[in-house]
Amino acid sequence: MYTSTLLRRSYREDGKVKKETVANLSHLPDGEIETIRGALAGHRDAVAGAGLEIERSLPAGHVNAVLTMARRLGLAKLIDRHPSRERDLVLAMICQRVIAPASKLGTVRAFEQSTLASELGVAGADEDDLYASMDWLYERQERIEDRLARRHLTDREGVLYDVSSSYFEGRCCECAEVGNCSSGSCKSPQVCSYRLLCDKAGRPIAVELFPGEDCDDEAPDPQITGLRERSQLSRVVVVSDRGMSTCVNLELMAGTGELGWIVVLESRAVKKLIRDRTLQLPSCDQANVTEITSKDFPGERLIVCRNPQMAADLNRQREDLFAATERDLDRIAGRIERGTLQGADQIERQVQLVLGHYKTQKFFETWITDSSFVFRRKAALIDARAALDGMYVLRTNVPSSELPARAVVRAYAGLKQAVRPFRGFKGADLGIHQIYHHREDRVRAHAFIDMLAYYLSWHLRRAWAPLLLNEATTPVRGDSAAMPARSPEALNKVTTKSSSGSKAWRGCQSLLADLSTQTLDTIRLPGSDASFSRLATPTPLQARALDLIQHANLDA
Numbered sequence: 001m002y003t004s005t006l007l008r009r010s011y012r013e014d015g016k017v018k019k020e021t022v023a024n025l026s027h028l029p030d031g032e033i034e035t036i037r038g039a040l041a042g043h044r045d046a047v048a049g050a051g052l053e054i055e056r057s058l059p060a061g062h063v064n065a066v067l068t069m070a071r072r073l074g075l076a077k078l079i080d081r082h083p084s085r086e087r088d089l090v091l092a093m094i095c096q097r098v099i100a101p102a103s104k105l106g107t108v109r110a111f112e113q114s115t116l117a118s119e120l121g122v123a124g125a126d127e128d129d130l131y132a133s134m135d136w137l138y139e140r141q142e143r144i145e146d147r148l149a150r151r152h153l154t155d156r157e158g159v160l161y162d163v164s165s166s167y168f169e170g171r172c173c174e175c176a177e178v179g180n181c182s183s184g185s186c187k188s189p190q191v192c193s194y195r196l197l198c199d200k201a202g203r204p205i206a207v208e209l210f211p212g213e214d215c216d217d218e219a220p221d222p223q224i225t226g227l228r229e230r231s232q233l234s235r236v237v238v239v240s241d242r243g244m245s246t247c248v249n250l251e252l253m254a255g256t257g258e259l260g261w262i263v264v265l266e267s268r269a270v271k272k273l274i275r276d277r278t279l280q281l282p283s284c285d286q287a288n289v290t291e292i293t294s295k296d297f298p299g300e301r302l303i304v305c306r307n308p309q310m311a312a313d314l315n316r317q318r319e320d321l322f323a324a325t326e327r328d329l330d331r332i333a334g335r336i337e338r339g340t341l342q343g344a345d346q347i348e349r350q351v352q353l354v355l356g357h358y359k360t361q362k363f364f365e366t367w368i369t370d371s372s373f374v375f376r377r378k379a380a381l382i383d384a385r386a387a388l389d390g391m392y393v394l395r396t397n398v399p400s401s402e403l404p405a406r407a408v409v410r411a412y413a414g415l416k417q418a419v420r421p422f423r424g425f426k427g428a429d430l431g432i433h434q435i436y437h438h439r440e441d442r443v444r445a446h447a448f449i450d451m452l453a454y455y456l457s458w459h460l461r462r463a464w465a466p467l468l469l470n471e472a473t474t475p476v477r478g479d480s481a482a483m484p485a486r487s488p489e490a491l492n493k494v495t496t497k498s499s500s501g502s503k504a505w506r507g508c509q510s511l512l513a514d515l516s517t518q519t520l521d522t523i524r525l526p527g528s529d530a531s532f533s534r535l536a537t538p539t540p541l542q543a544r545a546l547d548l549i550q551h552a553n554l555d556a
Contacts, residue, residue, distance in 0.1 A: 031532025061518030311390030
C-alpha cells in the first residue's frame with residue numbers, strides 16, 4: 001500500500017475556507033516527517049532535540065572516503081559492467097581490505113561495524129557469500145587485468161615488475177609448498193612467488209601466483225606476453241630489480257623479441273668488469289652516468305651509474321660501524337692489560353663476538369696470543385669497497401635509439417620509487433602475507449582482491465599526499481642518477497610533523513582511523529517508533545580529506 005504525506009495549509013478567501021498543498025513530503029524518511037509534524041504542532045523538544053535518543057552510531061567517514069575514490073575510479077564497472085550482488089560483494093571486500101584487512105570471517109564481522117555493508121547493499125552477507133563471490137571474480141581476472149592495461153599502459157611503455165613470496169596459515173592448500181622465500185622465513189608453507197606487474201607510476205596492473213616449490217628463475221614471459229597481446233601493445237619494457245636478473249629469465253625474455261628489459265647487474269658481475277678493466281672506476285667518478293659494453297654481454301648495453309649522495313651515506317655508515325667495532329675491541333685490549341682476560345681461546349671468543357655483532361670480520365686483521373691482542377683495519381679492502389659505493393650497473397637489451405642512457409636510469413628510478421607501494425601490497429597495509437584459504441583458486445582470488453585493494457589505496461595515498469608525511473618523492477631533474485629528493489613541502493612536513501598548520505598523518509591507515517570518527521547516527525523521536533539517520537558534521541581535516549579525493553587528478 002502506498003501512502004502519501006502532504007504538507008497543506010488552510011486559508012480564508014472571499015468568506016470561504018480553502019486548502020492548499022504546500023509540499024509533498026512522501027519522499028522523506030518517517031523520522032523527518034515526524035519531526036516536521038512535531039514542529040508544526042508546537043513541540044519544541046522535536047526541534048531542539050530534547051528527548052531524542054541515539055539508537056546507534058556507526059563509523060562512516062572512512063567508508064565515504066574509500067567509496068568516493070572507488071566511484072571516481074569506476075572500480076565497480078572495472079570489475080564487471082553489469083550490476084550484480086557478486087560485484088557488490090567483491091567491491092565491499094576490496095574496500096574493507098583498504099580500511100582494515102582481515103580473514104573472510106573477520107570481514108563479515110567488520111561489515112556490521114561500519115556503514116560499508118549498507119552503502120553497498122550487502123548487509124547480512126556471510127562468509128559463504130564472500131567465497132562464492134571470490135569464485136565469480138576469479139573467472140573475470142584476466143578481463144579485469146586487460147582493462148587495467150588498456151587504461152594505464154601505452155605502446156612501448158615501461159612496466160615495473162616485482163617478485164616476492166608469502167606464507168600460509170594452515171597446511172591444507174594445494175599450492176602451499178616449502179620453497180624459496182624472499183621474505184626470509186622458509187620454514188612455513190608458502191606461495192613462492194607472487195608476481196606483481198605495475199605501470200611506470202606504480203599502479204598495479206596484474207598479479208600472478210606460483211606454488212612454493214617454484215623458484216624465481218622463471219621469466220615473466222607468459223604473464224607479460226599474454227597481457228601485451230591482449231592489450232595490443234607492440235612492445236613492453238620490463239623494469240625489475242635483481243630478482244629477475246638471472247640468465248634463465250633474460251634468455252627467455254630476449255627470445256620473444258617483443259619484450260625489452262632493464263635489470264641491475266649482480267655485484268659479482270660488476271667486480272668482474274672491474275677486474276677485466278672493462279669498467280674504469282676513475283672515469284665513473286667524473287660522470288654519474290656512463291655507458292659501456294662488454295664481451296660478456298653481447299648485444300646488450302651496460303649503463304654505469306654513480307650516486308654521490310648514496311656513496312656519502314654508505315661511507316658515513318661504514319665509518320660509524322668501524323668506529324663502534326674499534327671501541328669495543330679497545331675495551332678487550334684494556335681487559336688484557338689489566339689481567340682480567342687471559343688465554344688465546346678466551347680472547348679469540350670475545351673478539352669474534354664483537355666482530356660478529358657488527359658484521360665487520362672481513363675488514364679487520366687480528367693478532368692474538370695468551371696475553372696480548374692487536375688489531376687493525378684492512379685498508380686496501382676498505383678502499384676497494386669504498387670505490388664501489390653508490391655505484392650500480394644497469395643491464396638492458398633496449399637499443400639506445402629507443403631508450404637513451406639517462407632514460408634507462410630514469411626508468412629504473414621509477415622502480416625504486418615503487419618499492420614502498422610494493423611493500424604496502426605485501427606488508428601490514430593489506431596483509432597478503434597471511435593467507436587462510438585452502439583451495440588454490442581462492443588463494444589466487446585472494447591475491448587478486450589484494451591487488452585491486454592496492455590499486456584503490458595507491459590512488460588514495462596519491463590524493464592524500466598533502467596530508468601524509470610519506471609524500472611521494474620525485475627524482476632530481478638535473479641528475480638522473482641521483483637519489484629521489486623530497487620536495488620542500490615534504491621536508492617541512494617531516495621536520496614540523498604538520499601540514500598547513502594541522503597535524504600530518506604518518507600513513508594512509510592513520511588518516512582512515514581519524515576519518516572513522518565521523519559517524520552516522522540513528523536517532524529515534526520521543527514517543528514515536530519513527531527514526532532518522534544523520535551524518536555527523538566533519539572536522540576541517542575530514543572535510544579536506546574528502547575534498548582532496550573529489551578533486552584528485554587520477555590521470556597523473
